[in-house]
Amino acid sequence: MRIASGRKAFVEPLRLGERLKEIRLANQWTLEEVSQRTGLARSTLSKIENDQISPTFTAVQKLINGLAIDLPQLLSPPKPQTQTLGRRDLTRSGEGQHHPTPTYEHELLSCQLAQKRMIPFKTIVRARHFEEFSEWVRHDGEEFLMVLEGKILMYTEYYEPLPLESGDSIYFDSAMGHALVSVSEEDAVVLSVCTRGDTV
Amino acid sequence: MRIASGRKAFVEPLRLGERLKEIRLANQWTLEEVSQRTGLARSTLSKIENDQISPTFTAVQKLINGLAIDLPQLLSPPKPQTQTLGRRDLTRSGEGQHHPTPTYEHELLSCQLAQKRMIPFKTIVRARHFEEFSEWVRHDGEEFLMVLEGKILMYTEYYEPLPLESGDSIYFDSAMGHALVSVSEEDAVVLSVCTRGDTV
DNA sequence: AAACTCGGTTTCCGATAGTGAACAAGTCAT
DNA sequence: ATGACTTGTTCACTATCGGAAACCGAGTTT
Numbered sequence: 001m002r003i004a005s006g007r008k009a010f011v012e013p014l015r016l017g018e019r020l021k022e023i024r025l026a027n028q029w030t031l032e033e034v035s036q037r038t039g040l041a042r043s044t045l046s047k048i049e050n051d052q053i054s055p056t057f058t059a060v061q062k063l064i065n066g067l068a069i070d071l072p073q074l075l076s077p078p079k080p081q082t083q084t085l086g087r088r089d090l091t092r093s094g095e096g097q098h099h100p101t102p103t104y105e106h107e108l109l110s111c112q113l114a115q116k117r118m119i120p121f122k123t124i125v126r127a128r129h130f131e132e133f134s135e136w137v138r139h140d141g142e143e144f145l146m147v148l149e150g151k152i153l154m155y156t157e158y159y160e161p162l163p164l165e166s167g168d169s170i171y172f173d174s175a176m177g178h179a180l181v182s183v184s185e186e187d188a189v190v191l192s193v194c195t196r197g198d199t200v
Numbered sequence: 201m202r203i204a205s206g207r208k209a210f211v212e213p214l215r216l217g218e219r220l221k222e223i224r225l226a227n228q229w230t231l232e233e234v235s236q237r238t239g240l241a242r243s244t245l246s247k248i249e250n251d252q253i254s255p256t257f258t259a260v261q262k263l264i265n266g267l268a269i270d271l272p273q274l275l276s277p278p279k280p281q282t283q284t285l286g287r288r289d290l291t292r293s294g295e296g297q298h299h300p301t302p303t304y305e306h307e308l309l310s311c312q313l314a315q316k317r318m319i320p321f322k323t324i325v326r327a328r329h330f331e332e333f334s335e336w337v338r339h340d341g342e343e344f345l346m347v348l349e350g351k352i353l354m355y356t357e358y359y360e361p362l363p364l365e366s367g368d369s370i371y372f373d374s375a376m377g378h379a380l381v382s383v384s385e386e387d388a389v390v391l392s393v394c395t396r397g398d399t400v
Numbered sequence: 401a402a403a404c405t406c407g408g409t410t411t412c413c414g415a416t417a418g419t420g421a422a423c424a425a426g427t428c429a430t
Numbered sequence: 431a432t433g434a435c436t437t438g439t440t441c442a443c444t445a446t447c448g449g450a451a452a453c454c455g456a457g458t459t460t
Contacts, residue, residue: 030437032438041418042437042439047417047440053417053418054256056418057257059418060257088356088373088376089370090369090370091368091369110371117395118342118395120344120369120393141317144310146309156288170289170291170310171288193393195317230408231409232408244447246409249408254446256416259447259448
């Protein structure tokens with residue numbers, strides 16, 4: 001047993017063979033037909049279906065091409081279109097997950113809900129001078145931001161510094177470098193909501 | 201037996217290595233860090249990124265687990281890096297587009313920016329009793345909501361009414377029927393951010 | 401400038417995925 | 431029944447994937 005140094009990274013089952021067989025049978029295809037369509041050998045297909053081997057990614061591509069299915073379809077195991085309807089995740093004021101840094105103190109909101117498309121968090125802006133940032137903050141996706149308390153100066157990569165105060169809001173492409181500094185007596189507080197950077 | 205000549209099954213590119221590298225660099229991870237997270241060897245990662253090998257599906261799983269990304273994100277092809285970089289849309293307090301109704305008074309924020317993935321708006325909750333709503337409010341997608349001023353009672357289709365006050369926030373599936381009423385002296389004010397209901 | 405670090409690539413080799421051929425188990429037709 | 435055909439599994443072999451370690455700049459440090 002080779003040790004993979006510390007970290008776990010367990011590979012759960014995710015029985016893709018089973019799923020593949022389902023699809024094949026649902027379409028009343030034989031292994032031979034699937035072989036024709038995908039270019040993979042009958043034997044290989046058999047082994048994949050019985051979870052005897054873990055297919056190469058190119059093999060997976062041949063499968064999704066040849067069978068005209070898409071990944072989600074191949075992965076969604078028992079087809080649970082049940083939907084996570086009616087989920088919700090409450091965060092009382094101040095009770096989010098705190099992540100302090102020298103310049104910002106982030107408080108992640110609604111962090112119990114795993115699969116979500118937006119990431120909301122509240123930030124106390126500790127920074128007082130632009131120079132405190134070693135480099136731009138940037139991340140894929142879009143960001144909406146509203147100042148809840150105090151006044152800030154928003155520095156961005158492409159624009160002049162922009163003064164914002166309580167109630168002002170801004171929507172921007174968060175791949176553009178940005179950085180906030182407080183300019184009021186007290187530290188400013190802002191609410192941000194970011195998109196997850198995936199699906200375009 | 202339809203197609204009898206699919207033998208070749210052209211292996212189209214779908215440069216996953218490239219995409220993976222993008223993701224890694226975007227997060228400023230080194231190969232070593234990714235190795236720790238995924239349990240894959242540095243060398244293996246390097247080869248995958250340079251399209252020297254086609255990773256096993258288990259390897260792909262380790263990647264998506266370890267990096268907390270999902271398949272679509274990994275596959276979404278060459279990334280539209282062009283992007284409308286550096287867009288932004290400022291809304292000064294109170295200067296959004298107002299849409300009054302008997303129960304709510306919505307103020308759309310950042311409405312100059314057309315193509316965006318989130319819709320932020322501020323709402324003054326005029327309703328005082330649940331009975332004022334003829335039916336549930338519901339819409340595709342997800343919604344994040346934070347109470348800015350006052351106290352409200354949030355009625356939902358599947359849960360007990362939930363009292364929320366200034367600073368509290370909640371994230372929920374907005375397909376679940378919902379309705380807000382003010383229970384404080386003054387009308388309550390809430391900030392909402394919805395996802396656009398398209399991309400699943 | 402040698403000595404060290406750090407991030408990435410390349411090398412070598414054991415482990416395993418993918419293939420064609422052989423095999424076992426039906427099914428069908430005579 | 432017997433032989434011809436089909437379908438899925440197993441075998442033997444080769445191609446290639448995955449990992450440890452060596453290797454290579456590019457900085458830093460001494």
